[in-house]
Amino acid sequence: MILRSFLIKNDALQSEKRHSTMILDSMILAGLKGLATLASGLGKQKKLFVLIYHRVLDVPDFMRPGEVDIQAFSWQMALLAKYFNVLSFSEAFEKLKTNSLPARAVCITFDDGYADNLHNAVPILKKNNLTATFFIASGYLDGGRMWNDSVIEAVRIMPKTELDLTNIELGLYPITTPAQKEAAARDIIIKLKYLEPKQRLRLSQKIAELAGAVPDNLMLTTGQLIQLHQQGMEIGGHTVTHPILAKLAPNLALQEIGDNKKALEKLLNTEIRYFAYPNGKLGKDYMPEHIDTVKKAGYQAAFSTQCGVVTVSSDFWQLARFTPWDKTPARFMFRMLTMYRNTAKNSIKQ
Numbered sequence: 256m257i258l259r260s261f262l263i264k265n266d267a268l269q270s271e272k273r274h275s276t277m278i279l280d281s282m283i284l285a286g287l288k289g290l291a292t293l294a295s296g297l298g299k300q301k302k303l304f305v306l307i308y309h310r311v312l313d314v315p316d317f318m319r320p321g322e323v324d325i326q327a328f329s330w331q332m333a334l335l336a337k338y339f340n341v342l343s344f345s346e347a348f349e350k351l352k353t354n355s356l357p358a359r360a361v362c363i364t365f366d367d368g369y370a371d372n373l374h375n376a377v378p379i380l381k382k383n384n385l386t387a388t389f390f391i392a393s394g395y396l397d398g399g400r401m402w403n404d405s406v407i408e409a410v411r412i413m414p415k416t417e418l419d420l421t422n423i424e425l426g427l428y429p430i431t432t433p434a435q436k437e438a439a440a441r442d443i444i445i446k447l448k449y450l451e452p453k454q455r456l457r458l459s460q461k462i463a464e465l466a467g468a469v470p471d472n473l474m475l476t477t478g479q480l481i482q483l484h485q486q487g488m489e490i491g492g493h494t495v496t497h498p499i500l501a502k503l504a505p506n507l508a509l510q511e512i513g514d515n516k517k518a519l520e521k522l523l524n525t526e527i528r529y530f531a532y533p534n535g536k537l538g539k540d541y542m543p544e545h546i547d548t549v550k551k552a553g554y555q556a557a558f559s560t561q562c563g564v565v566t567v568s569s570d571f572w573q574l575a576r577f578t579p580w581d582k583t584p585a586r587f588m589f590r591m592l593t594m595y596r597n598t599a600k601n602s603i604k605q
């Protein structure tokens with residue numbers, strides 16, 4: 256009896272504590288909203304915050320610690336819907352050019368074309384009445400797999416305690432624990448990333464062969480991409496095979512950019528107006544001449560992965576994007592606030 260009344264009292268205390276934490280959290284978020292209104296710019300020259308995502312996982316994945324899962328994406332979208340003004344990029348871009356953006360204007364973007372964008376992201380976006388732009392690498396539709404995913408998925412399922420890649424000069428890795436597997440895949444990806452595209456593909460395929468059955472349903476099918484588009488989501492270009500453009504001959508870069516645009520336009524029967532550079536760092540992943548290639552292909556604007564926010568004086572061919580990695584709404588919003596100061600122009604570091 257005593258124990259029962261103690262438990263009831265304890266439950267009541269806990270729920271009171273939860274309630275006051277919730278009140279405190281919403282007070283903090285309301286305060287941050289006021290600061291965001293100021294930070295996003297007063298008068299006509301307002302700033303546009305563009306978030307970048309890749310995947311929305313079912314549950315947290317030790318092999319992909321940088322990706323959000325359904326639970327995190329849910330509170331992040333609820334936060335954006337409540338405290339910001341989320342626009343489609345085409346609407347935001349028009350408003351940016353005419354100095355008529357609302358305060359706290361935000362766009363949501365996804366790169367690559369993962370199937371979980373349709374299964375997991377779209378229902379959450381719809382629930383919050385939000386829209387997003389999805390940049391698609393068209394060469395991986397219908398069962399394709401990006402080379403980095405081949406490495407991640409292969410290392411994940413390897414039953415051994417050690418991964419010996421010394422015969423292909425990629426080293427020796429202990430892979431007994433999940434943390435070791437994640438570190439091994441990360442290290443291999445760093446070593447492969449800037450190799451010649453053919454060699455990068457060959458080596459990643461070799462690693463996948465060592466593991467056996469690696470999944471081939473990570474990316475969207477053409478049917479799923481059509482559904483994504485029909486759900487009111489905007490589709491953008493992201494090359495055919497997601498190469499490091501800076502490593503390609505000019506004619507191949509033109510082909511990657513142009514063929515991707517044409518394939519998506521044919522499939523969706525609509526004009527593809529915006530582009531995102533694969534990997535997205537100027538001077539490392541793409542060069543100034545690729546900006547001309549993107550313009551010539553008929554695009555209207557392009558995104559990099561440089562951190563920052565967009566203003567009317569930003570380079571519309573290298574728009575900055577950023578997503579906070581924080582695990583709580585208040586910290587996430589606070590980091591967005593700090594990013595409003597970052598409107599640096601793109602430049603190649605000498």
Ligand SMILES: [Zn+2]
Nearest residue numbers: 366367533534
């Ligand atoms: Zn990408």
